Amino acid sequence: MNSENTAILGPGWGLGKFLTFFENPVEVVIMKGSIRRFFRKLSTLLDDGLIGIGYFGYELSQDFLPVRFRANKLKIGIPPSAFMFFDGGAKISKMFVGKDGETKIEPTIEKREFLRMVERIKEYIAKGDVYEVNISQRFDFVSSCKPLEIFSNLIRAQPAPFTCFLDFSDFQIISGSMELFLKRNGKRIMTRPIKGTRPRHPNVRIDREMVKDLRESEKERAENLMIVDLMRNDLSKVCEFGSVRVTKLFEVEGFSTLYQMFSEVIGRLRNGMSLQDILVATFPPGSVTGAPKVRAMEIIEELEPHRREPYCGATAVVMPTGDFTMSVAIRTMAMRNGYGAFWVGGGITWDSDPEAEYDETVVKAVATCKALGLEKLEV
Template sequence: MIIKTENINSFKQKALHWALTFDTCCYMDSHDFITPYSKFDTIIAVGRKTSVKANAGNAFKQLAAFRAANTGWVMGFLGYDLKNEIEALQSQNTDHLSFPDLYFFVPQIIATIKGDAVEITGNDTDSWQEIENFDPVLNTNLNPVSFQQRFTRDEYTDTVEQIKSHIVRGDIYVTNFCQEFFSEHTEIDPLHVYNKLRAISPTPFSSFFKWDGNYIICASPERFLAKRGNKIISQPIKGTARRDNNAAVDQNLINELRNHPKELQENVMIVDLVRNDLTRSAVPGTVETEELYGIQSFAQVHQMVSTVVCDKREDLSDVEAIKKTFPMGSMTGAPKVSAMTLMEHYERSKRGAYSGAIGYFSPDGDFDFNVVIRSLLYNSVSKYLSFHVGSAITYHADAEKEYEECLLKAKAIFEVFDTDKQA
């Protein structure tokens, strides 16, 4: 059922609040960012016909069987710690969220939006009327939230210097070092937080995911992996600069980012890693870099984005192709296993859903997954609220500047809670 609506923004707002009335929902919004690989403006999936939940061990095998049995729409997320299933790794760091490493569900109802056209499958007419008649109760108040952090500024910068000593020794070339900000015994309105976050920081891979009282509130600018026909696309982000209200200054910041040796170095290192990952799934000779050092501008930051593509081997399932590239190189480092091993040693909390991916498998055989960054994770039962931020550490990294980059990436979240975190 396809219906056109005159006020698509009003429809989306109603649909999002309507979706929250279901036990499980996944809302993904591109916020009108159009790329050559864009397929939908918005996807809204609600209700749970069936689901799969798993932790590292045989999670990808369970997902492959689940996908084979459910060839229509399937939505879900992959947690970073699935790395422990792919490689000989382990995670012993603090985890107060208790999210599974993998969760996917088959929705009862799904709505896709492209322009002013809404296509609804599953209880079509009733769903349309329910959404159109839905009167969302808008919460305009947030409980005060005070975030603690696992590292002080000095501890973080000292750790960066220790990590750089591994680079000098040749253990790694580049890594993504992350830190957690958290709040315990905290009650929030997850949807209000998401609405405020996306108003402050609209991004092309934004998402709101709810299941079993858990929430991922995501303002991601980055695509992990997509499939269009037989083509696989990865678009790693490495390289960050702040925005400025002055147009001339803002343009200068773009130029500085585009020509900064450290930013270029970290981007090309990760592009090489992604190219190597994709060769494991690719028809020989088809891996190529479509764009190197592209600049994309968002409300809070400018980012350096590259695009790497390949043709997928026919003997490889979609789940296998995802597994062979997971976790995404932009959140690990190079060499990949060495970087992940070191970060387990130096980081002080389990990443969990952060550095993982949210996305979908569609009935036509395509899929699309983001990178879970710039995201809040919330367990409403334990009342634990958390987010991570990280930065790329290379030989040329300045520890103080890397810490400031973490705060820059966290800026939108702090603004949501009117918190000025400058520790």
């Protein structure tokens, strides 16, 4: 299987029960200038009946939110957003088994720095600046594994609905996201924010206790509810008055290495709402910023020494009809020529314990490390 200028999508994208493979794009669009020109190009290609598959990077939001990003960019140079446009795809029933290669991972910050960031956020919360902030740390790596092999390993380590492999020839985005950011079907729009994590355990009794503990955790429920309220507010900017409602609250879903708590919000879009209109109202996803969104993003920019780039943005499939599905780009890697990076993070609230928050990020990194041929994150 030739991976250059290809896309492979998991079952959550609604294109098939297994994996869907796209190759030989009609056109590849890399964002280099203004956001308006970028969206005009996307719109033109969609009007031509093509399917757009790509990503919107986190820092894209500086074009429509009063936040400026000054932190260091990735040395491997990943564009702020990019899309491939195809006229169709083919189904894949299974992937080949990826090979384990040599991988070396280096944190960009020490554990004590992460703990210090958590404490600083709690100070901001105490002063009333913010209710919740999602903070992250980045790990850089060099690997002899090929990107497609890493993707194959990832979907075996932790199958997730919104897995995707985007190969833009000279760089790759690999995502094992389980979080739906936005799904548009006609005038109906839905979001399913995730907040709340517990690790899986091989002992069945302890594993059940993990589910119970997550479901009953006041901290996790409060954290989840804050983001639900934020997403309700964001959707109300583009939806008909009174149509936005919560359809699921504090549900727990299990994956191979962890449990996650999610809720669901739906609404009915106003007439004439475009892809750009909806992104301006909702991006970046509230579950990976905090509340209030802009102030949380300002604190993130102050504390995190690195840009997020594809991480915490959105991977997306956009149909020529205007319907689309976007996932929150968590559990996501960026690669170029054997060098890469991945990020892990979590939401910080007033009652967050810094050590526990750090441990949660380590749990979230397990599947990524297995995909890179390592059993766990060595920190």
